[in-house]
Amino acid sequence: MKKLTTDGQRIVNEDGAQVILNGVNLVCKDKAKGYVDPCGEELFKWFHEQGFNVVRLGLIWDGVEPEPGVYDNEYLGKIKQQILWAEQNDIYVFLDMHQDLYSLLYGDGAPEWATLSDGLPHVVGQIWSDAYLESPAVNRSLDHFWDNTPVSDGIGLQDHYAAMWKHAAAFFADCTNIIGYDMMNEPYPGSSGQEVFGAIIAAYATTVMGMTEVNMEQLSALWFDEEKKQEVLVGMADMDIYRVLVDSAKEASQVFEREVLAPFFNKTAAAIRSVDTDGFLMLETSYFANMAVESGLELVHNEERAVVHHQVYVPHGYDLVVDTEHYEIYNQDRVDLIYSTHRKVQERLNIPTLIGEWGAFTNHPATLELSKALIAIFEQYLWSNTYWCWCDGFKESPYSIALNRAYPQETGGVLIGYHYDYDTDIINVDYVPTGGETLIYHPHAALLSKEDVVISGANAHACEIELRPFPSSEGGIVSIIAPQDDIGITVTVGEHQ
Structure with a gap:
């Protein structure tokens, strides 16, 4: 390879x-x-x-x-x-x-x-990842590693x-x-993860709950109560608020x-x-x-x-x-x-x-x-x-x-952008070719013909197209060899003209 x-x-x-x-x-x-x-x-x-x-x-x-x-x-x-x-x-x-x-x-x-773990207890959260915040054994073991x-x-x-x-x-x-x-x-x-989590909880208390005095133990308990946690998540749906929360944790992290x-x-x-x-x-x-x-x-x-x-x-x-x-x-x-x-x-x-x-x-x-x-x-x-x-x-x-989904696995040049439309099964790939081969995977390449590959650009007429369907599969590769071009080309695969 x-x-x-x-x-x-x-x-x-x-x-x-x-x-x-x-x-x-x-x-x-x-x-x-x-x-x-x-x-x-x-x-x-x-x-x-x-x-x-x-x-x-x-x-x-x-x-x-x-x-x-x-x-x-x-x-x-x-x-x-x-x-x-x-x-x-x-x-x-x-x-x-x-x-x-x-x-x-x-x-x-x-x-x-x-x-x-120095013999500290392990606490299992309702979701597995909650143990990062709740388990003394996990945190002590990590501290020793670091x-x-x-x-x-x-x-x-x-x-x-x-x-x-x-x-x-x-x-x-x-x-x-x-x-x-x-x-x-x-x-x-x-254990320093508590500082990160604490910064988020404190910001939530002041920004969402309007609290002036923060009780960290009480607020942390909200996150570990499954029903109340969903209420907290709803409160984090406002992006102006959510940005404040994650920004508050940036320095500690x-x-x-x-x-x-x-x-x-x-x-x-x-x-x-x-x-x-x-x-x-x-x-x-x-x-x-x-x-x-x-x-x-x-x-x-x-x-x-x-x-x-x-x-x-x-x-x-x-x-x-x-x-x-x-x-x-x-x-x-x-x-x-x-x-x-x-x-x-x-x-x-x-x-x-x-x-x-x-x-x-x-x-x-x-x-x-x-x-x-x-x-x-x-x-x-x-x-x-x-x-x-x-x-x-x-x-x-x-x-x-x-x-x-369709996407350009290898682009013989500088890839500018691409997009696959699931509804139409069409992919558009924009790139500036340098003379090499471009390989576009398409999930239905076996059903395509060369007429389903449209190339636009100044040198479109000089491009070579080859379809390489996979054996026993609808998927495959569309190969494009385009001459070097400083302006760029667009390859559209899946649209019959």
């Missing part, structure tokens, strides 16, 4: 074509399954037929390093088999070291030996983590379709990113770079940026304080009703703010963006239109993405219809 690199805010391949990565998360959190999704090559063949060209593939620390300094290569070998299946189906992979609530003792991630506390062998937790990543990167070094390393899923600050997360990324990246000098270093924000708190993320630097090449911004974005069925109070304005905030951060960092997680939808009928609205945002910003996540029932879900 063609090697990928970065060029400013674009991902490009070795031919210089601009690449849009569009795919899905495949992450097994179940220790009983050995942290490997039970699947075969046929799943990756189906991904390919759906137009997916990337998978965010999960690793679990407990699976990689079950004992201090002891690595489970049998587990890694099973992951490698999935990577090879992906390669056989022209799918790139980036590795995601996944965690939720830090440890397998509370969710998934760190092994028991790396979980230093402090790089030594474990039984005298080696610090972060040092173990970096060495574990180095081993994994070396193990997969011969997998040519691996493009990068998502160094930690949704990093959470630990960014202190963690600058002072704790940045050194951690530098250390982990150095370990990975010691065995892979070119793979993407994929940067996630603090957990709180998922809800539109502006990230203070910094680029990875080496020991000489020089910025390391090939970095990609991989934030997540979910509305506040994620992991519930409360689609009646899902708020698209909040979602728009989340992604416009991510865009602001991308422009500051000046690196490509791949939305590592979005969706987490149920089979509720509303998820079809919600997915379309989010994909329209990705189109607008020319972003790559991986949907969260592959699961039983995925193929039959309403949202899967939206995920099977």
Whole structure:
């Protein structure tokens, strides 16, 4: 497969074509399954037929390093088999070291030996993520991790983590379709997260409830009462109010990113770079940026304080009703703010963006239109993405219809914009060609003829068109070779003239 690199805010391949990565998360959190999704090559063949060209593939620390300094290569070998299946189906992979609530003792991630809770109790919230705010054990364990506390062998937790990543990167070094390393899923600050949450609650009390004296314990209880929480979410539907809330939390969240997360990324990246000098270093924000708190993320630097090449911004974005069925109070304005905030951060960092997680939808009928609205945002910003996540029932879900969409996988030039109309099955792609090949995935390419591909522009007559339907599938590729043109062309696929 063609090697990928970065060029400013674009991902490009070795031919210089601009690449849009569009795919899905495949992450097994179940220790009983050995942290490997039970699947075969046929799943990756189906991904390919759906137009997916990337998978965010999960690793679990407990699976990689079950004992201090002891690595489970049998587990890694099973992951490698999935990577090879992906390669056989022209799918790139980036590795995601996944965690939720830090440890397998509370969710998934760190092994028991790396979980230093000091005997504090674990509190389970009504929604799994509430434990970040409620569980003393989770927060103490995270504090020890960020402090790089030594474990039984005298080696610090972060040092173990970096060495574990180095081993994994070396193990997969011969997998040519691996493009990068998502160094930690949704990093959470630990006990200092209470400051972030407290700032939001205090701002809510003064802005929405008109309180002059804030009782934090009483107000926090509102968030953990399921019925009252829905009332709070309704109060957060006003964007003028919601902006005040997330802005109030910005400084506390960014202190963690600058002072704790940045050194951690530098250390982990150095370990990975010691065995892979070119793979993407994929940067996630603090957990709180998922809800539109502006990230203070910094680029990875080496020991000489020089910025390391090939970095990609991989934030997540979910509305506040994620992991519930409360689609009646899902708020698209909040979602728009989340992604416009991510865009602001991308422009500051000046690196490509791949939305590592979005969706987490149920089979509720509303998820079809919600997915379309989010994909329209990705189109607008020319972003790559991986949907969260592959699961039983995925193929039959309403949202899967939206995920099977036309888009330019590779653009032989500079991509200006594109849009796929689900109702008409038409995609328009605007770009300035540099003489290379453009590959447009279309879910119904097998039903098209060359007359259904219309090119407008000064050199339209000189363009070459080829249809490449996939075997045993309606999907396929539309290939366009256009001569270099400083003005640009528009390719319309699906409209018979």
